[in-house]
Amino acid sequence: MSTISPFHLAIPVHNLEECRVFYTKTLNLEEGRSSDHWVDYNFFGHQLVIHYKPIPIAIGTEEDNHTNSVDGKDVPVPHFGVVLPWNDFKTFADLLKSKGIAFIIEPYIRFEGLVGEQATMFFKDPAGNALEFKAFKDMSQLFAK
DSSP states (O other), rough: OOOOOOOEEEEEEEEEHHHHIIIIIIIIEEEEEEEEEEEEEEETEEEEEEOOOOOOTTTTTGGGEEEETTEEEESSSOHHHHHHHHHHHHHHHHHHHHTTOEEEEEEEEEEESSSSOOEEEEOOOTTOOOOEEEEEGGGGGTTTO
């Protein structure tokens, strides 16, 4: 795999200060530039920006809670996250558990013994943005069919 260019992702949050605490204190991300309407983070080498946006009327509706079934679990759509090194996944999952994260999908091994075997977990930030963190047992299978 060639060197990966960092991505830039900007997401809406309805309470900037609450989400700032979550990304800084719960996920332990390094804060970068900020203003009174947005905050940059080093998201495992990528640039994540939380932008203030008033709470949408649709929060909590069926549309807001859309999922697709994957491996018998209801995966939230949309979601974003990072593929961690296999040996870092459990450490990160344990850190999140110690901080009381309410998981949508608890950390587990998906597709065990098959092509694409991976550890995965899902949870939401305080603004309702769904995050997935995963790790592949064999990183060369990231895009394997």
